Amino acid sequence: xSKEKTIDINGVATxxxxxxxxAEIDRLEKEAVKVxxxxxxxxxxxxxxxxxxxxxxxxxxxxxxxxxxxIYLVIQSFRGEPGAWSPTFFPQEWTLDNYKRLFNETQFFxxxxxxxxxxxxxCTIVTVFALSVSYAFSRIKFKARKPMMNVMxxxxxxxxxxxxxxxxxxxxxxxxxxxxxxxxLIIVYSAGAALNYYIAKGxxxxxxxxxxxxxxxxxxxxxxxxxxxxxxxxxxIIIYTILISFIAPWCDYIFVSFIMSGVPxxxxxxxxxxxxxxxxxxxxxQYFTTFCAAAVIVATPITLLFMWLQKxxxxxxxxxxxxx
Amino acid sequence: MASLSxxxxxxxxxxxxxxVNDFCMEIEDKEFIVFVGPSGCxxxxxxxxxxxxxxxxxxxxxxxxxxxxxxxxxxxxxxMVFQNYALYPHMSVYDNLAFSLKTSKIPAEEIHEKVxxxxxxxxxxxxxxxxxxxLSGGQRQRVAxxxxxxxxxxxxxxxxxxxxxxxxxxxAMRAEISRLHEKLQTTFIYVTHDQVEAMTMGTxxxxxxxxxxxxxxxxxxxxxxxxxxxxxxxxxxxxxxFFDGTITKQGNNVKFDFECGSSISMDYSLANKxxxxxxxxxxxxxxxxxxxDVKVDDGSLNxxxxxxxxxVVSVVEALGGETxxxxxxxxxxxxxxxxxxxxxxPGDYPANRGEIIDIxxxxxxxxxxxxxxxxxxxxxxxxxxxxxxxVDGAKLSFASQSFELPKALSHIKGAKSELIIPTDALLLGxxxxxxxxxxxxxxxxxxxxxxxxxxLTMFAVEKGEARFSAGAEVxxxxxxxxxxxxxxxxxxxDTVNTLDGEFVxxxxxxxxxxxxxxYMEIAGQRIASSKRISEKLFACKGTKIFKTPLExxxxxxxxxxxxxEINGICFRGTVSEILxxxxxxxxxxxxxxxxxxxxxxxxxxxxxxxxxxxxxxxxVKDKNLDIIIV
Numbered sequence: 001x002s003k004e005k006t007i008d009i010n011g012v013a014t015x016x017x018x019x020x021x022x023a024e025i026d027r028l029e030k031e032a033v034k035v036x037x038x039x040x041x042x043x044x045x046x047x048x049x050x051x052x053x054x055x056x057x058x059x060x061x062x063x064x065x066x067x068x069x070x071i072y073l074v075i076q077s078f079r080g081e082p083g084a085w086s087p088t089f090f091p092q093e094w095t096l097d098n099y100k101r102l103f104n105e106t107q108f109f110x111x112x113x114x115x116x117x118x119x120x121x122x123c124t125i126v127t128v129f130a131l132s133v134s135y136a137f138s139r140i141k142f143k144a145r146k147p148m149m150n151v152m153x154x155x156x157x158x159x160x161x162x163x164x165x166x167x168x169x170x171x172x173x174x175x176x177x178x179x180x181x182x183x184x185l186i187i188v189y190s191a192g193a194a195l196n197y198y199i200a201k202g203x204x205x206x207x208x209x210x211x212x213x214x215x216x217x218x219x220x221x222x223x224x225x226x227x228x229x230x231x232x233x234x235x236x237i238i239i240y241t242i243l244i245s246f247i248a249p250w251c252d253y254i255f256v257s258f259i260m261s262g263v264p265x266x267x268x269x270x271x272x273x274x275x276x277x278x279x280x281x282x283x284x285x286q287y288f289t290t291f292c293a294a295a296v297i298v299a300t301p302i303t304l305l306f307m308w309l310q311k312x313x314x315x316x317x318x319x320x321x322x323x324x
Numbered sequence: 325m326a327s328l329s330x331x332x333x334x335x336x337x338x339x340x341x342x343x344v345n346d347f348c349m350e351i352e353d354k355e356f357i358v359f360v361g362p363s364g365c366x367x368x369x370x371x372x373x374x375x376x377x378x379x380x381x382x383x384x385x386x387x388x389x390x391x392x393x394x395x396x397x398x399x400x401x402x403x404m405v406f407q408n409y410a411l412y413p414h415m416s417v418y419d420n421l422a423f424s425l426k427t428s429k430i431p432a433e434e435i436h437e438k439v440x441x442x443x444x445x446x447x448x449x450x451x452x453x454x455x456x457x458x459l460s461g462g463q464r465q466r467v468a469x470x471x472x473x474x475x476x477x478x479x480x481x482x483x484x485x486x487x488x489x490x491x492x493x494x495x496a497m498r499a500e501i502s503r504l505h506e507k508l509q510t511t512f513i514y515v516t517h518d519q520v521e522a523m524t525m526g527t528x529x530x531x532x533x534x535x536x537x538x539x540x541x542x543x544x545x546x547x548x549x550x551x552x553x554x555x556x557x558x559x560x561x562x563x564x565x566f567f568d569g570t571i572t573k574q575g576n577n578v579k580f581d582f583e584c585g586s587s588i589s590m591d592y593s594l595a596n597k598x599x600x601x602x603x604x605x606x607x608x609x610x611x612x613x614x615x616x617d618v619k620v621d622d623g624s625l626n627x628x629x630x631x632x633x634x635x636v637v638s639v640v641e642a643l644g645g646e647t648x649x650x651x652x653x654x655x656x657x658x659x660x661x662x663x664x665x666x667x668x669x670p671g672d673y674p675a676n677r678g679e680i681i682d683i684x685x686x687x688x689x690x691x692x693x694x695x696x697x698x699x700x701x702x703x704x705x706x707x708x709x710x711x712x713x714x715v716d717g718a719k720l721s722f723a724s725q726s727f728e729l730p731k732a733l734s735h736i737k738g739a740k741s742e743l744i745i746p747t748d749a750l751l752l753g754x755x756x757x758x759x760x761x762x763x764x765x766x767x768x769x770x771x772x773x774x775x776x777x778x779x780l781t782m783f784a785v786e787k788g789e790a791r792f793s794a795g796a797e798v799x800x801x802x803x804x805x806x807x808x809x810x811x812x813x814x815x816x817x818d819t820v821n822t823l824d825g826e827f828v829x830x831x832x833x834x835x836x837x838x839x840x841x842x843y844m845e846i847a848g849q850r851i852a853s854s855k856r857i858s859e860k861l862f863a864c865k866g867t868k869i870f871k872t873p874l875e876x877x878x879x880x881x882x883x884x885x886x887x888x889e890i891n892g893i894c895f896r897g898t899v900s901e902i903l904x905x906x907x908x909x910x911x912x913x914x915x916x917x918x919x920x921x922x923x924x925x926x927x928x929x930x931x932x933x934x935x936x937x938x939x940x941x942x943x944v945k946d947k948n949l950d951i952i953i954v
Contacts, residue, residue, distance in 0.1 A: 210410035213377050216472070218424035220400035232414040 044281060074128050077292035084288040099291035107267055107274065115270040118182055119249040122189035126245035127137055129193035131238065134200035135226055149197070156195045161254050168258065185256065185270070189249040198245065203237040205229065236315035243305065243313060250302060271298050326388045326401070326478035326511050328374070332472065332952040333383035335369050335535075339855045343369045344484045345535045345852075346952060347383070354425050356512045358526035360519055361558075366533040367515045368483055373483050375404050381952045382946075383863045387478060403472035404481040407488060409464045411456040414921060417443075418452040421470050425684040442470040443506070464492045469504065469894050479810065480505075482514045486521065498524060519559055523547070531555050553698040556612050556691055562648060563664045564612045567697065569596065572605035580611055580690075585664025588631040590687045591820050596781055598692050599635075599701040600710035609701065612691035615648070615668040621682040630684035637675045647673040655680055679848060705767050706747050706783040713743035715743050715812065723778030725757040731904035733814060741811035747772075752792065755801020775795045775800075805905045815901065817910065821882040821921045823847050824947070827861055831862040843892075846876050847919035852892040854939040861944065874953075875945040880924045881912055882941025895921070895935040902929070 072089070079086060080093030084227075102108045114209070114240055137149055170180040173189070207230060217226045231238065253272040260273055275294050278287035327555035328351040335344040344366040350355055359367035362583070372378040374385065385393055389650045390467045392669040402582040409421050421442055427437040443811055446466040455806065456464055465485060475541045486494045493682055493935040502525050505512050505793075515843035516522055521528045525541045531538040531546065531554070543559075548557035578595040580588040602609055619625065622630055634659050635651035647669050654663035667683060675681060692702040702815050716738045720727045729736070752759075752773065759775040759782070766772075770877045772775065773784045777800075784800065792798050805817040808895055825846040832841050843850040853861075886894060899915040900920065911925045 093685065139328050208408060208410065210406045210408055211412065213375075213397075214404070214406060214410035214471075215423070216377070216476070217375060217397045219427040220423075224427065229412055295867075 073292050073295055075290055077296050079289050079292075082285070082289070091103070098289045099297075101290050102293055102297070103225075106290065107269070108271070108297075111269050112297070113276040114182055114268070115250060115272075116222045118166045118189065119183045119246050122186050122249050123125065123242060123246040125186075125190035126193040127241045129190070130196040130241050130245065131196040131200055131231070131234075132226070134197040135204050135252060137197055137201045137229060138204035139209070140148065140222075149201075150196050153198065156198075160192070161258075163256065164258050167255075171259070173235075180260055180268070182268065184259055185249070186213050187251070188255055188259070189245075193245070196241070200237050203234060207233055228269075236312040239309050243309060247302060250298075291310040325349060326512065328401065328513075328837060329384070329386040329389075329481065330370075331384040331386075333370065333373060334381045335366070335373060335378065335843075336381040336949055336951060340949065341578075342949070342951070344373070347537055349512070349530065349537070349540060351511060352772075354509055356514065356525060356527045357540045358504075358522040358529045359513065359515045359532060360522040360529055361532035362539075363517060364534070365435075366535040367517075367530075367532050370511060370532075371404075371481050371483055371515045371606075372705050374400075374479070375402055376400050377404075384858075385848035399476040402481055403475045403479075404483065405465075405468045405472050407484040408413070409456070409468040411464060411467055413456055416453055416455055417459070417467050420456065420467055421452075421474050424471065424475050430534060433564075438474045438476075439470075442473045445473065445504075445594075446470050461489050462497060465489065465497060466500075469501070470797070473508070477510065479654070480508075480510055480512045480541075482512065482513055484517065488519070494521075501525065506950070513884050518895050520561070520873045523559065529559075531558060546709065548701070549704045550691060551700050553610055553612070553693045555699075556693070560668045561615060562615050562668065564691070565618070567613075567653075568662065568730055569609060569611055569612045570605050570607065571595075571609055571692070573600070574623050575601035578603065581605075582611065582663065584652075584660065586633050586653045586663065588685065588687065589632075590631070590691075591628070592685050593781070595702075595877070597702050597706050599703070599706070599708065602692070602694060602701050606693040610693040610698075612693065613665070613685050614689065614691075615666040616665045617686040617689040618665065619684050619686075620649075620667065620669055621672065621684040623682075623685045625806065627682060629687055631687050632684045633684060634680055635683050637668075637677055637679045637681060639677065640665070640673065640675050642672060645672050649675060649681075651681065651683070651796060652764075669718060694759075705770055705772055708747060709745045709750065709782040711743050711745070711780055712740065713802075714738075714740050715809070723780045727756050727776060727802055730906040732817075733804055733905075736812050736814060739812055741809040744808040744810065745782075746806050746816075747783045749756045749803035749806040750782065750784040751801045751803060752784050752786065752798050753800070755799050757800040757802070759798055759800055761794055761796045761798060763794050764790050764792065766790065798915045803905075803908070804906055805910070817905075817922075819910065819922055819924075820877060821883070822877050823878070823921070824873060825874050825876050827853070827872070827874060829870060844874075844876060844944075845916040846895075848917060848919075849895050849915060850892070851895070851937055857939060857942065857944065857954050864953045865946070873947040875947050877943040877945065878941050879939065880922045881904060882938045883921065883935050884938070885925050885929050886936040890936050893937050893939065896932070897921070897935055898932050899930050903923055 075090060077098055078094050078096070079091035080095035080097065081091060099221065135292075137145060168179075171184045171187070175181070175184060178184070211229055211233075212225055215229050220228065252270075253276060256270050256273045257276070258269075260268060263269075264276075266274065271294065275291055275298075277283065278291045278294075284291075327350075330347055330351075333344060333347040334342065336342050346521045347366075347370055349357075366527070369378060373380050376392070376395060380393050383393075384391055385436060387400060387402075397404075412423065415423065415528050418439055424433050425438060426795050430438075438454070440449070443452055446469060448466050448470060451459060451463060451467075459467065465488075467606070479731060485501070486497050489497060495550060498521060500513075501514075513523075514525060526543055528542055529546055530539060530540045533554050538554045539546060541549070541551075546559050547556060550559060550564075553566070557566070564767060567582040567584065567586075571597075572579045572581065573592065576592045578590055578592050578598075578722050580590075582588075584886055589926045600783045601607070608773070619630070625632070633653060634655055634933055635653050637649060637651050638658050641648040641649040641650070649667040649669065650664065652658055652660055652664050654660045655774075665683075669729060684840040688703070691700065693699060694701050705913050713720055715729070715736055718729050718734055720743070722743055727830065757777065759771055759777045763774040764779070765774070769787065771786045771788070771790045773786070775782045775784060775798075779796075786950045805819070808814060808816050825844060825848050828843050828845050830843060832839055842853040844853050844857070845851075864871055883895075889896075895913070895915055897915045899910040899911050900914045900926075903912070903922075909925050911923045913923055913933065914920055922937070942954065943952055946951050
């Protein structure tokens with residue numbers, strides 16, 4: 001029985017001589033078990049749990065921070081006490097008077113109608129134009145295609161308000177008698193429609209070209225291909241484009257305030273302009289809670305729209321982004 | 325039901341990349357044509373040009389004798405099946421089938437009838453309400469075919485329709501498409517990269533590589549008579565065996581020496597279609613042998629027909645019904661690259677690696693290629709005869725025949741030389757030579773006569789019906805303008821004129837109105853352009869044509885000497901040389917500045933002459949892109 005056996009941790013002899021001493025083997029095996037194992041990597045499951053909980057915690061905190069102003073706004077819209085500032089987060093007196101006041105004492109619903117009109121019309125125009133332009137850029141090869149796309153992309157990088165004074169004078173030329181009107185706003189919001197081609201073009205690029213070609217062979221015109229084949233396959237990007245082009249005029253303040261500045265007829269205002277007036281120093285004490293109620297009414301339709309369509313919205317953005 | 329004609333079709337992309345080069349083909353009604361080749365060979369591009377989905381850079385595409393280059397796809401009366409099916413995903417199968425009919429505003433009842441009929445033919449009636457997503461690959465493919473069928477097109481175009489299917493389904497659909505072709509009796513053009521599909525389905529196959537057509541022929545002919553190494557290797561599984569080597573002809577014996585050390589000897593009668601100039605023992609050639617034409621020798625094979633040699637077995641693949649033996653002719657080095665040979669034997673063949681076996685190669689079935697140009701040099705229709713000739717005085721003699729030399733060759737002095745006669749320059753029926761017809765073979769509308777001239781075997785090729793039968797004694801003459809005497813520096817006469825030039829626009833005032841006239845500027849002289857030429861040049865290059873260097877090519881028979889100037893289509897030149905070949909007579913005319921053209925002429929001419937150009941016989945090339953525009 002040789003003592004120079006070399007045995008590895010699994011208890012298998014590597015020596016040339018056969019092992020016959022079973023007790024010895026058992027002992028060695030026990031020793032082998034006792035050998036401290038190398039520290040293993042933490043299991044993937046634990047890693048995931050830790051990672052997730054850290055992430056969830058951070059997101060929860062951020063979510064709370066983010067939602068507090070919204071809750072505050074909603075709560076304030078039900079506050080009975082007057083004034084801009086209240087010492088308590090929750091009102092002492094709950095009331096619906098603020099909403100009633102919107103109906104009875106202000107032009108809010110006039111403004112609301114104006115905004116809706118401008119938004120719906122420009123949204124329609126922008127959607128049709130943006131999708132058509134994107135489709136053309138995606139499918140038709142013409143000489144100026146690349147240069148046009150680049151120019152439009154670069155133009156889109158400048159913030160819109162840089163062009164404000166130019167737009168003002170252009171409108172004066174275009175509508176000399178009527179440049180401070182809702183029509184002006186519609187023109188301003190829809191004129192840049194084609195600049196939004198980028199994401200939709202990316203989406204159309206992912207629709208196989210052989211569909212167009214099959215339809216061309218089937219005798220369909222470009223227009224028929226676009227309306228009957230491509231658009232029915234592009235719901236996500238249509239919805240994305242509608243949402244984006246509706247929200248822009250719905251929420252815009254800068255252009256309205258600039259174009260409508262000095263208009264005596266407050267009935268021409270849109271919600272953002274009209275409501276902003278309530279926040280001016282001399283009005284805020286009287287109108288703050290009304291402002292909150294109005295804000296809730298403004299935010300409600302768009303929030304509902306988003307919640308309903310968010311599935312498509314995400315598909316639209318990411319679908320376009322794959323090949324963007 | 326339509327015939328197609330593709331003439332000098334090119335596809336050149338903006339960067340100057342040529343996807344398709346000089347594609348010429350005539351497709352008969354009801355043919356099943358297969359374009360086959362590795363990816364990127366231009367087969368799909370050609371198909372898409374036929375469909376109208378790609379512009380044709382240059383060339384002429386006719387469907388039923390109508391030039392359709394500028395027609396929209398829908399107006400060409402074609403249907404196409406795409407590789408990815410291209411079914412409209414948001415429509416039901418029924419609507420997919422009906423889409424094209426609805427577009428062309430056909431009454432709903434008729435649409436319904438056609439859709440149901442197409443669905444019945446393809447067995448998809450029960451899926452008519454489903455969306456494409458709910459179908460399997462094979463079913464989708466059938467819907468795609470159905471969409472083509474309902475249109476009742478003149479031509480079916482299929483772009484790799486089976487490559488997305490699994491192997492078993494593919495075989496079934498292959499048969500299905502062949503049956504459909506039978507049933508519909510329409511012209512089919514089918515693109516694939518799979519040579520098995522091509523061989524099993526096509527009535528004719530177009531083999532393509534890197535934008536060039538390699539060979540157009542029936543599957544059987546492609547297999548038996550591949551035109552070059554690429555076609556030989558591409559068609560047929562397992563692949564053809566290739567051996568580098570040389571060929572030496574000594575008397576009546578021809579010997580093939582392979583680089584791996586083996587050799588094959590055979591009688592000249594088995595090798596007489598191989599171009600003689602490659603039998604000098606110096607030209608590197610590639611010899612191809614199909615695995616089917618190699619046998620394992622059991623001693624019973626005839627030595628005259630079978631070349632016997634030894635090979636060492638490397639790998640044996642038993643496939644059940646047949647066995648593939650991978651062996652090497654080089655018995656010292658089992659894994660040498662040179663000399664490896666695949667042998668296909670029926671049934672089982674037990675052999676071990678390293679075992680040396682006796683094999684035999686069929687001498688009749690050797691394929692021989694020029695290593696440099698990769699083209700076949702064992703032609704089905706022989707191109708030239710090469711004989712030893714003697715020029716003595718004004719006579720040329722070979723094989724105890726004697727011919728009087730024409731005036732144009734009367735300057736050559738007596739000497740021995742190899743005489744090369746193109747097979748169609750050996751004119752049967754009349755002349756000073758005598759020959760006996762040994763055999764007549766009809767190949768692709770041509771008659772190949774095997775002749776016994778003295779002791780020599782020669783070939784003559786004619787178009788049309790056979791005029792002589794085997795055993796007949798015929799007289800023959802030679803077209804001396806086309807023969808070559810290698811040692812005496814006599815070359816065949818080049819009867820093609822190739823001249824650089826431009827296309828120009830000239831503003832002219834006619835009846836007080838400004839009109840533009842277009843001219844071909846050739847060798848400094850202006851020839852009025854014809855409508856055909858102008859239209860094609862503009863269609864291809866637009867206004868860039870005026871800045872493009874061009875090359876004008878026309879044969880000696882497209883120009884004729886004229887007494888006076890005719891309608892601005894004449895060159896002015898001076899006769900510099902008369903070449904009198906007896907029956908044919910040519911003149912070289914100097915257009916000034918040393919630019920010579922060759923003109924076919926009759927009678928005596930000299931001095932300054934007008935030369936009228938037949939503009940229908942002119943080919944115009946773009947020199948920059950090297951493409952034929954007209």
